Structure formats: structure tokens, C-alpha cells
Amino acid sequence: MTDNAAPFGALADIKIIDLTQMLAGPFGTMLLADHGATVIKVEPPAGDLTRPGGPFREDDTQRVLGGYFQSVDRNKYSICLDLKTEKGREAFKLLVRDADAVVENFRAGVMERLGLSYEVLRDINPRLVYGALRGFGDTRTGASPYLDWPAFDVVAQAMGGIMAITGPDPATPTKVGPGVGDIIPGMMLGFGVLAAIHHAKQTGEGQFVDVAMTDAVLAVCERMIWQNSVQGVVPGPEGNHHPFLCPFGMFPAKDGFVTIAAQQDAFFATLCRELGDEQLGADPRFDSREGRKANRLALIDELSERTGAFTKAELMTRLGGKIPFGPVMDITEVLASDHFKAREMLVDVENPGTTPVTIAGVPIKMTRTPGRVSRRAPILGEHTRQVLLDAGACEAEVDAIMRDHVPVKF
Known part of the structure; x- marks a missing residue:
């Protein structure tokens, strides 16, 4: 990607084509972008579903970047393509040719219906890693009976077991405050994609990486699994204390x-x-x-x-x-803590239409190749022209694509 930002981080040689929306997928690709990967966010003309929802500052005169989107889509580039059109699909295939990975969190079958399945994209780029994040996984790695069910954070928390062991008392299972049903799967997606890219760089072979939100949540509830196996118990909420350590x-x-x-x-x-x-x-x-x-x-x-x-x-x-x-x-x-200030965990980013906003910093610190919040989240379609030119399209082709893929103003 050609822009004014100097390359940085341990992943500066990696390019990710990011179709993810909402929180789970974008959090995973954010982790890669925070350490220098070029993450190109491909959005439909209406943009990521979180764009119009904000929230926005009351004095924001432009309302193009809300707090939610700024937080998990920083360091990324945005290209606007309608994959329901032939031009949009052909432009997308151009991007795939030299990408290390494509990542999506659509419901099962969406990319197949668009003619952009892993198998189709693999023929274009055999070393491509294809990362998929869904509520209940993909048939390529294990066909869940709930394959077609939609899922969000609260569903993953419920079915992955974390709510059953969280709460003030055994009668009151409770949702965890942050969206861990999204964030934990997103973290695992980022790790899985990076592991597969490592393999592809060694062998030239890409592969399909599948993360089910429910599986990821269950994995962090590992204690309740072995407790049941070893002790024969069905763990429940323990309030704010440990079931067998005290204090x-x-x-x-x-x-x-x-x-x-x-x-x-x-x-x-x-x-x-x-x-x-x-x-x-x-x-x-x-x-x-x-x-x-x-x-x-x-x-x-x-x-x-x-x-x-x-x-x-x-x-x-x-x-x-x-x-x-x-x-x-x-x-x-x-915000007042000297610890978080010293650790650069509170970062101000530019926000068009208002003063800078504060978002969370990069928690993984490295001495030789530090990650960072390098730039704000992108405005919808902000980098469409440059990304397509870099991918090999000519000016006339880019003009035609951009005429047919005008970002929606919300």
C-alpha cells in the first residue's frame, strides 16, 4: 500500500484483505494491523454495519467516524466494493492475487453464493490463507448442527459456557461486561491466520482457517471442562471469589x-x-x-x-x-493511572469533525519491532483509488469501479 505512513512492526511484510464487520473479525484484524500488517478493509457501499451507529460526539460536524469504529478499525485502509456486482468481484480478485490472507465473518455460504469461495480464491493465489469466523464454524473442519444459525457476542457467551460460570450466585448466570463472545474469537482468528501465513511462507501452501465463536469461548472456560471430568461436578457461578482458592x-x-x-x-x-x-x-x-x-x-x-x-x-x-x-x-x-500512561495504553487519534478521541493502545509490547496505533480508522472508501491502482488496475478501470461503488452517506 502506498501512502504517507512509513512501514512499522513485525508484520510489515503481510497483506490482509479484510471483509469482516462488527466486532469479532475486526478485532482480530486490528491485532495484525497494530503490528504493521497492511489490512485493507473491503466494505460495501453502505459500509461496515457499525459505521452509522456511532456513537458520535455531540459536537461532531462530520459524523464519519464513531467511537466503536475508531477503536477496532484503526491502522486499516478502506476500499468500497459491491461484491454483488461483477465489477466488484473482479476488483476483489485483483486484490487477492498478492494477498497473504482473506478474512471474513459472514454466515456460512455467503462467499460461495458470491462466487468467491476459498476454493475459487485459492486457484487465483495458491498460497492464500482464508480465515473464517462464524458462530458455529464451517463444514470444512466440522459440520455443526447449528451451522446456519446467526450469532452475536451474547449467543457465544451463552453457548460457549462462560455465562454459566459467571454471576453473583448459582441461580444467576450473567453476561460478561466486555464483548468477550466477539473479542476472544477475534483474538484466536488473528492467531490462526498468522500461524497459517507462517506456514504458507515456508511451504507456499495456503489453507482454510476456521474459528467458531462458541468454540473460542469454550476454550477459555477450560477449567469447567476438567472440573467435570476430574471431579464430576457441574460448575456454576461463584460470584466474585474462586471456587477452591481463598482469599x-x-x-x-x-x-x-x-x-x-x-x-x-x-x-x-x-x-x-x-x-x-x-x-x-x-x-x-x-x-x-x-x-x-x-x-x-x-x-x-x-x-x-x-x-x-x-x-x-x-x-x-x-x-x-x-x-x-x-x-x-x-x-x-x-485514565488517571500512571501505569496505563507509562504503558501507552491510552492513545489519542484524529477524528474528522471534532477533537481527537481516546482509544485503547496496543497491549503486546516488542522491543525491536514495536506495534503502535499509527493512524485513525479510515473513512468509508477513503483508499479505494490507491488500493486498486496498487493492485494493477488502470486509471480508467478504477474510475469505472468508483462510479459504480459510491459510498453511502449516513
Whole structure:
């Protein structure tokens, strides 16, 4: 891709053609773009489904980039093509010729109906990696009975098991706050595509990479699987504490909550001393790891009474750095945190029509090839001309394509 941005990152030699929309797929390709991959986002004339939804600042005079889209589509390029038209499909095939991967999260069968299946694209580029993310996977790797079911985050959370083990009590399964039913599959898609590209660069052989949202969520619920197999139990919600480690969870403070993980003997002794109650540590119910496990509900009550006598700041002074400890932080506290500032996890990006907006930074740090948020998310179709020219189309062909693929203004 030719533009004013200098190449950067460990993936600067990789080109991804990105058909994904919403959160799951775009999060996966974002991870690759954050480390320098050229990610070309192919959008229909109406754009990604998240574009018109914003949300936008009240003073935004252009309303072309909302917070949602800015966050997960930064570092990408946008090309506007209607794949339902012959010109759009032919232009797409041009892009595939020198791409390392095509990534999509349509429902099963959509690309086949468009005449752009993995098998068709593989004939154009045998080393192509084709990444697919769907609710229940693809028949190429395992035909789920739910193959044709649509799915979003909350469905993946429910059927992948995470909701069944999350909640305040056994009777109240609860959705996890962030969209982990999208984000976890997106992370696994990014990893899978990158692993397949590594293989293709060594062998010249591409392959189909299939991630089911439900599978990805189940994979991070691995503990409940072996608990059932080893212990014969059906795990349920455990509230804000661990089912067999104690203390290991959330405790009250005067002005909020903190987390403590002091299940080891040395940490527990330090915890009791710093809370000013060494006698608690000598209590025969709690003076061993097994005792704390057996009497964990009583210990949680005892510790809650003691931590509740201090503010979060006071507990941080007493416990921070001495045992595994951290205050529960809302966004105002995160924004004020010296840690997140030092780690460059709060990044301002240009936002046409208003002042810069803040989005999350790049969590994977590298010393030789650091990733970064290099540029804002693209305006719909912003790079169509340059991308098609780079792909080998002539000016007249590009003009014809762009006449037929005018981005919709929302």
C-alpha cells in the first residue's frame, strides 16, 4: 500500500484483505494491523454495519467516524466494493492475487453464493490463507448442527459456557461486561491466520482457517471442562471469589472494591499483618491453605469486615506490592493511572469533525519491532483509488469501479 505512513512492526511484510464487520473479525484484524500488517478493509457501499451507529460526539460536524469504529478499525485502509456486482468481484480478485490472507465473518455460504469461495480464491493465489469466523464454524473442519444459525457476542457467551460460570450466585448466570463472545474469537482468528501465513511462507501452501465463536469461548472456560471430568461436578457461578482458592477475589473498601489473591501461606500472613490482625492468620480455621479452602465463606466474611474499614488508597498503601492486590478501577481511575500512561495504553487519534478521541493502545509490547496505533480508522472508501491502482488496475478501470461503488452517506 502506498501512502504517507512509513512501514512499522513485525508484520510489515503481510497483506490482509479484510471483509469482516462488527466486532469479532475486526478485532482480530486490528491485532495484525497494530503490528504493521497492511489490512485493507473491503466494505460495501453502505459500509461496515457499525459505521452509522456511532456513537458520535455531540459536537461532531462530520459524523464519519464513531467511537466503536475508531477503536477496532484503526491502522486499516478502506476500499468500497459491491461484491454483488461483477465489477466488484473482479476488483476483489485483483486484490487477492498478492494477498497473504482473506478474512471474513459472514454466515456460512455467503462467499460461495458470491462466487468467491476459498476454493475459487485459492486457484487465483495458491498460497492464500482464508480465515473464517462464524458462530458455529464451517463444514470444512466440522459440520455443526447449528451451522446456519446467526450469532452475536451474547449467543457465544451463552453457548460457549462462560455465562454459566459467571454471576453473583448459582441461580444467576450473567453476561460478561466486555464483548468477550466477539473479542476472544477475534483474538484466536488473528492467531490462526498468522500461524497459517507462517506456514504458507515456508511451504507456499495456503489453507482454510476456521474459528467458531462458541468454540473460542469454550476454550477459555477450560477449567469447567476438567472440573467435570476430574471431579464430576457441574460448575456454576461463584460470584466474585474462586471456587477452591481463598482469599482470591473481590473485597469491599470504604469507597469501592479491591481484589486480593493471597491464597499462599506467606501472602496470607502478610495480608493479616498489614490489615493489623495477625490473630486472624493464626486462627486454626485459616492457618493452612486447606483450612482456608474448607472455611472460605467464613474467611471471606472476616476479611470483608477488615478491608471495609479502609479506603482503596489506604489498602493500596498497605498491600500494594506486598501481595497480589489491585483496586477495582473505573474508567476515570484508568485514565488517571500512571501505569496505563507509562504503558501507552491510552492513545489519542484524529477524528474528522471534532477533537481527537481516546482509544485503547496496543497491549503486546516488542522491543525491536514495536506495534503502535499509527493512524485513525479510515473513512468509508477513503483508499479505494490507491488500493486498486496498487493492485494493477488502470486509471480508467478504477474510475469505472468508483462510479459504480459510491459510498453511502449516513
